Amino acid sequence: MSTSGTRVLPLGRIGESVLRADGRPKVRGEFAYASDLGADRMLWGATLRSPHPSARIRGIDITRALTLSGVHAVLTHADVPGRTTYGMEISDQPVLAIDRVRYEGEPVAIVAADHPETARRAIERIVVDYLPEDPLTDPERAIMPGAPRLHPGGNLLRRVTIRHGDPGATAEVVVRGEYAVGMQDQAFLGPEAALAVPAEDGGIDLHVATQWLHVDQGQVAACLGLPPSLTRLHLSGVGGAFGGREDLSMQVHVAMLALHTGRPVKMVYSREESFFGHVHRHPARMEYEHGADRDGRLVYVRARVVLDGGAYASSSTAVVANAATFACGPYDVPNAEVEAIVTYTNNPPCGAMRGFGAVQVAFGHESQMDRLAAELALDPIEIRLRNALATGMRLPTGQLVDGPAPVRELLEGLRDMPLPPDVVPVDPREFPGGVSNSTHGEGTRRGVGVAVGFKNIAFAEGFDDYSTARVRISRDDGGPLVEIHTAAAEVGQGLETVLAQIARTELSLERVRVLPADTQVGSAGSTSASRQTWMTGGAVQLACARLRERLHEAIDGPIEETAVYRHRPTQALDPDTGQGDSLVALAFAAHRAVCDVDVELGIVRAVEIATTQDVGRVMNPLALEGQIHGGIAQGLGLALMEEIQMEEGRVRNASFTDYLMPTVLDMPQVRMRISETPHPHAPYGLNGVGEMPTIASTPAIVAAVRDASGRPLTRVPLRPSDIAGV
Amino acid sequence: MKLILTVNGEIHEVESIWEGESLMHVLRERLALPGAKNACEQGECGSCSVMLDEVLVCSCLVLARQAQERSVVTVEGLAPPDDVGVVQQAFIETGAVQCGFCTPGFIMATEDLLRRSPAPDDAEIREALAGNLCRCTGYEKILDAVRLASARLGAMG
Ligand code: FES
Ligand code: FES
Numbered sequence: 001m002s003t004s005g006t007r008v009l010p011l012g013r014i015g016e017s018v019l020r021a022d023g024r025p026k027v028r029g030e031f032a033y034a035s036d037l038g039a040d041r042m043l044w045g046a047t048l049r050s051p052h053p054s055a056r057i058r059g060i061d062i063t064r065a066l067t068l069s070g071v072h073a074v075l076t077h078a079d080v081p082g083r084t085t086y087g088m089e090i091s092d093q094p095v096l097a098i099d100r101v102r103y104e105g106e107p108v109a110i111v112a113a114d115h116p117e118t119a120r121r122a123i124e125r126i127v128v129d130y131l132p133e134d135p136l137t138d139p140e141r142a143i144m145p146g147a148p149r150l151h152p153g154g155n156l157l158r159r160v161t162i163r164h165g166d167p168g169a170t171a172e173v174v175v176r177g178e179y180a181v182g183m184q185d186q187a188f189l190g191p192e193a194a195l196a197v198p199a200e201d202g203g204i205d206l207h208v209a210t211q212w213l214h215v216d217q218g219q220v221a222a223c224l225g226l227p228p229s230l231t232r233l234h235l236s237g238v239g240g241a242f243g244g245r246e247d248l249s250m251q252v253h254v255a256m257l258a259l260h261t262g263r264p265v266k267m268v269y270s271r272e273e274s275f276f277g278h279v280h281r282h283p284a285r286m287e288y289e290h291g292a293d294r295d296g297r298l299v300y301v302r303a304r305v306v307l308d309g310g311a312y313a314s315s316s317t318a319v320v321a322n323a324a325t326f327a328c329g330p331y332d333v334p335n336a337e338v339e340a341i342v343t344y345t346n347n348p349p350c351g352a353m354r355g356f357g358a359v360q361v362a363f364g365h366e367s368q369m370d371r372l373a374a375e376l377a378l379d380p381i382e383i384r385l386r387n388a389l390a391t392g393m394r395l396p397t398g399q400l401v402d403g404p405a406p407v408r409e410l411l412e413g414l415r416d417m418p419l420p421p422d423v424v425p426v427d428p429r430e431f432p433g434g435v436s437n438s439t440h441g442e443g444t445r446r447g448v449g450v451a452v453g454f455k456n457i458a459f460a461e462g463f464d465d466y467s468t469a470r471v472r473i474s475r476d477d478g479g480p481l482v483e484i485h486t487a488a489a490e491v492g493q494g495l496e497t498v499l500a501q502i503a504r505t506e507l508s509l510e511r512v513r514v515l516p517a518d519t520q521v522g523s524a525g526s527t528s529a530s531r532q533t534w535m536t537g538g539a540v541q542l543a544c545a546r547l548r549e550r551l552h553e554a555i556d557g558p559i560e561e562t563a564v565y566r567h568r569p570t571q572a573l574d575p576d577t578g579q580g581d582s583l584v585a586l587a588f589a590a591h592r593a594v595c596d597v598d599v600e601l602g603i604v605r606a607v608e609i610a611t612t613q614d615v616g617r618v619m620n621p622l623a624l625e626g627q628i629h630g631g632i633a634q635g636l637g638l639a640l641m642e643e644i645q646m647e648e649g650r651v652r653n654a655s656f657t658d659y660l661m662p663t664v665l666d667m668p669q670v671r672m673r674i675s676e677t678p679h680p681h682a683p684y685g686l687n688g689v690g691e692m693p694t695i696a697s698t699p700a701i702v703a704a705v706r707d708a709s710g711r712p713l714t715r716v717p718l719r720p721s722d723i724a725g726v
Numbered sequence: 727m728k729l730i731l732t733v734n735g736e737i738h739e740v741e742s743i744w745e746g747e748s749l750m751h752v753l754r755e756r757l758a759l760p761g762a763k764n765a766c767e768q769g770e771c772g773s774c775s776v777m778l779d780e781v782l783v784c785s786c787l788v789l790a791r792q793a794q795e796r797s798v799v800t801v802e803g804l805a806p807p808d809d810v811g812v813v814q815q816a817f818i819e820t821g822a823v824q825c826g827f828c829t830p831g832f833i834m835a836t837e838d839l840l841r842r843s844p845a846p847d848d849a850e851i852r853e854a855l856a857g858n859l860c861r862c863t864g865y866e867k868i869l870d871a872v873r874l875a876s877a878r879l880g881a882m883g
Binding site (some may be wrong): 010019022023024026027028030031032033035036038115117124186187188189190193237238239240244270271384427429430435451484485491492493494546622623625626629630631632633636655657661663664665667669672 | 744755759821
């Protein structure tokens with residue numbers, strides 16, 4: 001099946017559906033992901049992990065591993081050349097366990113060998129003398145008197161309190177609810193992998209799939225005891241990220257093995273290991289009380305959110321601030337009292353995942369809005385319209401919403417979209433349960449649910465958030481050539497394509513190449529928080545604008561500009577009142593789910609998801625649609641199936657057999673309506689898009705299942721027993 | 727042991743492989759053909775799919791020695807160097823590729839489907855791709871890619 005056909009070249013400016021330049025190597029199987037890398041004389045690394053969620057380590061005996069033929073190095077905490085701990089916000093995570101382990105799967109020792117199987121066998125021959133202890137697995141018990149202290153500063157990682165308006169406000173109509181969100185995994189398909197190559201200057205070249213090269217570089221250099229200039233990071237192909245590659249995984253380990261053996265070392269996690277090798281979305285427990293007047297206008301919201309941070313800090317302190325900031329939803333709330341805490345436990349560390357704190361509370365605030373609607377016999381869209389946040393209003397943090405906040409428009413857009421026809425399927429595959437033949441329509445009911453969500457773009461709370469781009473124009477036989485060099489991580493979302501579109505638009509030149517990302521250019525910040533198109537796009541636009549002034553010089557030789565883009569400054573939240581202009585910008589999306597539910601067996605089939613999203617400016621329609629589809633799939637996963645199941649601090653389902661994710665059979669048709677309200681603070685008026693599809697899709701699906709089943713459904717993912725009420 | 731097999735039309739002899747090595751490992755690590763991807767190595771994601779004597783298999787679940795004297799086609803073998811096949815081109819054009827880690831597996835599954843059933847309806851496409859996981863696209867554009875490839879191949883007769 002091979003033929004040429006028409007080639008659509010990846011040319012184009014902003015606003016056009018430009019095809020990705022890496023599409024061709026990816027469909028040919030030639031694109032080099034981290035796990036595909038290799039080098040001469042390369043060794044394979046492997047990691048010994050703790051089988052206990054909590055234990056003291058009394059000794060580690062590596063002799064039997066060292067004597068295995070083919071083994072070149074066996075290293076423990078005693079071999080860490082520099083700082084023995086790392087962490088993005090708090091350096092609390094040991095590179096290799098020192099005198100205790102705090103979660104199941106914590107790295108204890110590492111091996112380099114000539115074959116991956118030899119490395120695995122060597123790992124089995126390391127003897128660790130553990131003294132297991134009872135794990136602390138309840139995030140609320142973690143801060144009660146008598147709980148074991150997991151870290152010197154105690155188990156409370158952060159508490160964020162927001163007080164807004166009158167704390168004693170009372171209302172005629174009051175609804176209360178308790179909700180829970182399970183632990184979701186990013187489950188990117190490309191497993192963690194890296195290749196470390198020792199260099200002649202005593203430094204290291206580390207090729208790795210990551211989201212933020214420079215924050216890795218700083219941590220790796222410190223742990224290796226090397227200057228950052230000798231710790232050179234190169235972005236390999238990244239097989240998806242979704243937040244799970246923001247923290248270090250094997251970066252320091254593989255570099256230690258390479259420096260120790262003087263040979264290139266590659267490490268690739270298996271899928272099972274990957275479940276232990278990165279942080280997850282924080283499980284949450286939430287208590288809400290909403291007060292409203294008889295017309296359904298909110299008088300107050302009181303919320304308490306408890307996040308399980310797991311064994312190490314990761315980005316928990318930022319996630320909890322987001323959870324607090326967005327806890328009341330995209331509504332006009334005159335009085336609010338929010339407390340959000342995150343604590344250490346002996347569960348797996350939790351951190352960044354698409355939606356970053358906004359996802360958990362969206363399930364809470366949207367479930368509450370539905371309760372309020374039911375109490376007042378109002379339509380779910382109507383109650384949201386009556387309370388919709390709009391430009392010029394204030395968030396519970398006191399921050400003025402000075403950018404677009406088209407909540408009303410998104411909800412009205414959703415209301416105007418026709419519902420799918422409610423016909424009894426002819427094809428048995430279209431019933432809930434599909435080919436398992438569990439129903440032919442008996443016991444199935446259709447439900448409809450809506451939800452709206454929001455989140456901030458880029459980093460918050462006073463973080464100095466910037467991105468750097470170097471753009472060069474040279475000339476060769478093909479004419480002028482533009483080269484863009486940044487450290488920004490393309491993780492699959494299409495960043496390189498949009499950067500090239502920006503350069504073409506600014507310079508009116510067609511030949512644009514995006515160079516591989518590495519640390520030879522300044523930081524681009526993280527590929528997270530829906531920020532890269534805005535931030536690194538902004539840096540490329542700035543550099544191009546400067547080059548445009550100098551285009552006449554390009555006749556004589558290459559010209560180059562390096563630009564740094566910063567968004568407007570933000571402020572810390574007041575530690576007592578949670579007040580402050582902590583956010584750069586907001587973005588919004590609304591979802592409507594239609595589900596057929598077998599209410600006797602508790603099986604759900606999503607029939608259609610409709611969504612409205614405001615994106616400021618469409619940069620690449622094809623890529624935008626892909627982000628929305630993919631984000632909704634992850635929202636559906638959290639609603640219906642995805643959960644890392646924990647039992648006494650142990651993961652019960654670390655495999656794709658047991659951790660269920662949506663397949664093509666689970667995904668319904670997605671209907672979308674995109675609007676473009678220019679964001680006054682962003683390049684081209686664009687807004688972040690990547691996270692918003694994942695926020696309200698979950699509560700919309702749950703609302704549809706509630707509508708069909710009549711059950712309260714207060715925890716996600718939904719379990720068949722909850723839906724069937726058994 | 728020594729392994730002799732045909733991959734993408736070329737005969738390969740691989741010396742001293744370990745008995746337990748999977749076909750996926752031999753392709754990726756010994757024959758420098760990384761197109762069969764290693765997303766789960768337990769038969770759950772389809773990213774390692776190849777054709778073994780014209781049967782679609784997960785190469786992570788096939789022992790290398792089961793491929794002794796047999797013929798394997800990987801994603802690298804679907805089109806000559808510097809070219810792409812109809813299915814591959816359709817994946818690029820419809821936006822079915824994001825991170826791309828699932829892509830070779832989906833392309834192999836689509837090749838297999840369209841060979842068996844050149845004009846599948848949506849239900850048939852979904853069924854044929856149900857063994858492949860994608861974490862980025864939500865599958866919608868992958869469905870578009872299969873429909874486009876099917877239409878183009880149909881038009882070409
Ligand atoms: S890697 Fe073979 S099925 Fe997942
Ligand atoms: S494109 Fe990333 S897994 Fe499919």
